[in-house]
Amino acid sequence: MSAVTGRPADVRRGRAWMGTVGWGALAWVLAIAFFLPVLWMAITAFKPESAAETWPPKFVFSPTLAEFRLVLSGAGPYLTHSLVATVGSTILVLILGVPAAYALAVHPVRRWRDGLFFFISTKMLPIVAAIGPLYVLALRTHLLDSTALLIILYTAMNLPLAIWMIRSFMLEVPGELLEAARLDGAGRLREMTSVILPVISPGLVSTALICVIFAWNELFLALNLSVTSAATLPMYLISSVPQEGLYIAHLSAAALVASVPVIIVGWIAQRSLVRGLSMGAIK
Amino acid sequence: MAVLDKVAVTSSEEIAPRGLSTRERWVRRLPLLPALIYVIVVTQIPFVVTVYYSFQSYFWDIPAPAHFTGFSNYSTVFTNPAFRGALVKSVIMTASAVIVAMILGVVFALLLDRKFLGRGVVRTLIITPFLVMPAAAALVWSGPMLDPNFGLLNYLLAPVGVQHVAWLSTHPLGSVIVVMIWQWTPFMTLIVLAGLQSQPPDVLEAAKVDGAGALATFRELTLPHLRPYIELGVLLGSIYLVNAFDQVELMTKGGPGTTTTNIPFYLYQQVNNAFDIGGAAAAGVVTVILTIIVATFALRMFARVFQFEEAKG
Numbered sequence: 390m391s392a393v394t395g396r397p398a399d400v401r402r403g404r405a406w407m408g409t410v411g412w413g414a415l416a417w418v419l420a421i422a423f424f425l426p427v428l429w430m431a432i433t434a435f436k437p438e439s440a441a442e443t444w445p446p447k448f449v450f451s452p453t454l455a456e457f458r459l460v461l462s463g464a465g466p467y468l469t470h471s472l473v474a475t476v477g478s479t480i481l482v483l484i485l486g487v488p489a490a491y492a493l494a495v496h497p498v499r500r501w502r503d504g505l506f507f508f509i510s511t512k513m514l515p516i517v518a519a520i521g522p523l524y525v526l527a528l529r530t531h532l533l534d535s536t537a538l539l540i541i542l543y544t545a546m547n548l549p550l551a552i553w554m555i556r557s558f559m560l561e562v563p564g565e566l567l568e569a570a571r572l573d574g575a576g577r578l579r580e581m582t583s584v585i586l587p588v589i590s591p592g593l594v595s596t597a598l599i600c601v602i603f604a605w606n607e608l609f610l611a612l613n614l615s616v617t618s619a620a621t622l623p624m625y626l627i628s629s630v631p632q633e634g635l636y637i638a639h640l641s642a643a644a645l646v647a648s649v650p651v652i653i654v655g656w657i658a659q660r661s662l663v664r665g666l667s668m669g670a671i672k
Numbered sequence: 673m674a675v676l677d678k679v680a681v682t683s684s685e686e687i688a689p690r691g692l693s694t695r696e697r698w699v700r701r702l703p704l705l706p707a708l709i710y711v712i713v714v715t716q717i718p719f720v721v722t723v724y725y726s727f728q729s730y731f732w733d734i735p736a737p738a739h740f741t742g743f744s745n746y747s748t749v750f751t752n753p754a755f756r757g758a759l760v761k762s763v764i765m766t767a768s769a770v771i772v773a774m775i776l777g778v779v780f781a782l783l784l785d786r787k788f789l790g791r792g793v794v795r796t797l798i799i800t801p802f803l804v805m806p807a808a809a810a811l812v813w814s815g816p817m818l819d820p821n822f823g824l825l826n827y828l829l830a831p832v833g834v835q836h837v838a839w840l841s842t843h844p845l846g847s848v849i850v851v852m853i854w855q856w857t858p859f860m861t862l863i864v865l866a867g868l869q870s871q872p873p874d875v876l877e878a879a880k881v882d883g884a885g886a887l888a889t890f891r892e893l894t895l896p897h898l899r900p901y902i903e904l905g906v907l908l909g910s911i912y913l914v915n916a917f918d919q920v921e922l923m924t925k926g927g928p929g930t931t932t933t934n935i936p937f938y939l940y941q942q943v944n945n946a947f948d949i950g951g952a953a954a955a956g957v958v959t960v961i962l963t964i965i966v967a968t969f970a971l972r973m974f975a976r977v978f979q980f981e982e983a984k985g
Contacts, residue, residue, distance in 0.1 A: 413788025
């Protein structure tokens, strides 16, 4: 192609360049439009309440941290409950999930495929269907309105996903490494601690991040089964909507505070997000 | 990035030989048991209890103890138009949200698959809605975005003649679905993008050399290649969206009337407003049975779509 005289190639290159810029510009426009509600939430959060409910909407105003101060001053217990439920359930998921994934991947039990499908099938049962009985069970076992109950339920919610995901990481551990460890006389436990865990630790981090996202954002179970001593951040967010009066800036600040931790976690975990969301099917 | 092989599913017996000693079998089973027992106890017991209560008359605002009522809760469920209505709403919401999110996801993925300035930033912007707490998304949409008097959407649409539309009361179902689409498009984008990036470049190159147009290449080569990815996205998206509760509760409270009451919200109301544990349990059992029917197909799709990398020996 380079041997041909300059002009047609130039034109072609020019057209290709135009195409690249055009598609790129379109992608930018769509992405910004798509991101707009998040941006608007962030902008509104910095407004004084009087500037938040105006027509036309204000784009120039003197930013204030007043609403953030107000939001954070009341968020303490909710934040604690959310952290305990999220971190607690994620740790429990890993403790239960790593050995289970091992038994489905490395030295598999005989019906490992059925096991995998059993776990995934529990994700398809709508938990909402059992909410009444769940309430009664929680009441009888004195677990109602406790972070322990949320930890138990969030663990069950995330465990199937984690097992699928961790299994997919374990399958990538090179067989030679396992073989070498075996020749060195390593038992199953040493094989796990000195070969598998170090290799899959980045995978475990992504698995944990996915579990954190789902547990942090969960509302239905928390709303139905907690009152005060286990009320989580999403519930605090709802309580920031009053029956009357101006509330838009306050609501936006609360929404931003509640969302930001997971947004940051998600941005960090971007590369492994797709793998987690597809339960390890896509790498 | 890559690979979602359509590996043929082989029977598990080939991998884990039958000839294992009883001891070895238990050594292998042991690490699985804690998780297995945990999931059985926490996810199955509530459903067993649900079946039990579905045959009981039990209102928890009345001190009278629960008592057996036979199938009366079930006949209420089947004759109750509210339950059928909620079922239809659930299907409409899930299907339209998943389909539109998938179409948008394909568009975004095709754009992101090209090289351009700031691609990483655009990708980050696009995935963000998925990360926003659903409760926050619902509240931010219903207030700052959709409010009739000061919402941003009416302002942006004013040049095309839209004036102070009260979206949540005039288009309640559409508004709820829009928020679902907004939150789930990033998910579809990521999955389709992974599919696009796993497409062998030489095939596309060959098509170009053969003089195939961009559209023909997309239809004849790219789309078939994307099929398992699209199926996976639709399947997983449906699993999550059929349980959507936050948007309905926080944007419309199921209303006006019952226009946006889906199954999760209906069951929530049965328990929290009607205090009818028995009735909610019967509706729940019917929901679970319907889900199992759908899930059987879904699981079969899973087996087909998922790569079944074999376990190590």
